[in-house]
Amino acid sequence: MLSAAGLSAEEEAAYRLLVRTAGVEPAELAEELGVESEAARRTLGSLLAKGLARAVPGESDRFTAVAPDVALAARLHRRQEEVDRARQAVEQLTGEYLVHARRREAAQLIEVITSRTALREQLRLLQDNARHEVVSLCRAGHVAMTSQENTEELAALRRGVGYRVLYESVLLEEPGMLVNLAEGIRLGERARALPTLPVRMIIADGELGVLPLIQHTGGLTQLTAALIRPSSLLDALGALFESLWERATPVSLTRSESPLDSDHLYLLSLLVAGVSDKSIATQLKVSQRTVQRRITHLMEQAGAQTRMQLAWHAARENWL
Structure with a gap:
């Protein structure tokens, strides 16, 4: 405890003993501490040199402690x-x-990744280490892992990390995608969709980004990705995401302002995002006729004659 004042463990033990006694001789000190006489003498000499001990007046072979508030306070100061x-x-x-x-x-602001295994591991680490928010642009055709394989997102959502994910519409038609998307939304993911996206990327906490760069050569895909640390480039990518996010269509399961139940709200979100009736039916495991019947119900509720009018009404009434 007194190491901050410059005392070793042996010196502290000896000083505490001196504080509790009126005076001790070196031999007594050695016996009390359970050490050799020579070791006790060295420790006592060190205390004397540091001004923590003094000889008892009139007894040159007996020693006592200097008051702690005098000796230690000065050393601590x-x-x-x-x-x-x-x-x-x-x-x-x-x-x-x-x-x-x-x-x-x-040179360390951008690190090049040329292996799918390394990219997959980096994407997992990025999400595992995220503290506040992850934003992502998801294009069709996976590079390192499918959405179903990205269990790190679900784990991050469960521990309170926010996610804003912007999907390319055709991606939502891939098998199993809508079920996986609904699970993420239920856990707190905020999802939106656009017909096309310029790049795929992911940024965690505005501090670290991954930007896959794909070069097509002779029908083969050669993987190249950039790991981007805080820089103007990362700021620009963040601004790109925000710009796309503002004009994208929300994909929702619940919305307090909407009169629709979760099934119809999700269906309307997918319809406005451009997902086909057939894909919706296949992925939600219902018949295409059921999907069309639900869309007709939405059109009647909105007083719309066409699907375009339905989308316009949904935007005007803030259903999505």
């Missing part, structure tokens, strides 16, 4: 001054480091 000076030096060094860091580490 000196230590605090040393810590303050060290802190100032650290602040100065940190300033110098930040001035030169960007030039020194420019």
Whole structure:
């Protein structure tokens, strides 16, 4: 406990013994501490040198402690001054480091990944380490893993990480996608859709992004991806996401302002997002006739004659 005052464990034990006694001789100190006489003498000599012990007046072979508030307070004060000076030096060094860091580490702002295994692992680590929010652009055709394989998102959602995911409409027609999407939305994912997306990417907490870059050569896909750390490029990708997000169609299961139940709201979301009746029926495991009957019910509820009018009414009435 007294290491902050510069005492070793042996010195602290000896000093505590001196505090509790009127005076002890070196031999008595050795016996009480359970050490050799020579070790006790060295420890006692160290305490004397540090001003923590003194000879008992009139008894040169007996020693007692100097009052703690006198001896230790002064030592702690000196230590605090040393810590303050060290802190100032650290602040100065940190300033110098930040001035030169960007030039020194420019090459580390972007790291190239050329392996599917490495990309898959990086995507998992990025989501496992996310603390606040993950945003993602999901194009059709998986590169590293399918949406069903991305169990890291579900785990992150369960621990409270926010997700905003923008899907390319054709992706929603892939087998099993709608069921997986509904599970994510139930856990808190905010989903939207657009007919097409310019890139696929994922950004965690605005601090780390992954941007797959695909080069098609001779019918084969050669994987290249960029791991992007805080930089103007990462800021630009974040701005791109926000711009696309603002004009995308929400995909919802529940919405307090909507008069629709969860089934009809989800169906309307998919319809407005451009998913075909056949794909909706196949993935939700209902007949295409059932899907069309539900759409007709929505049109009647909205007083719409066409699906375009239904979409317009849903936007105007804030159903989605």
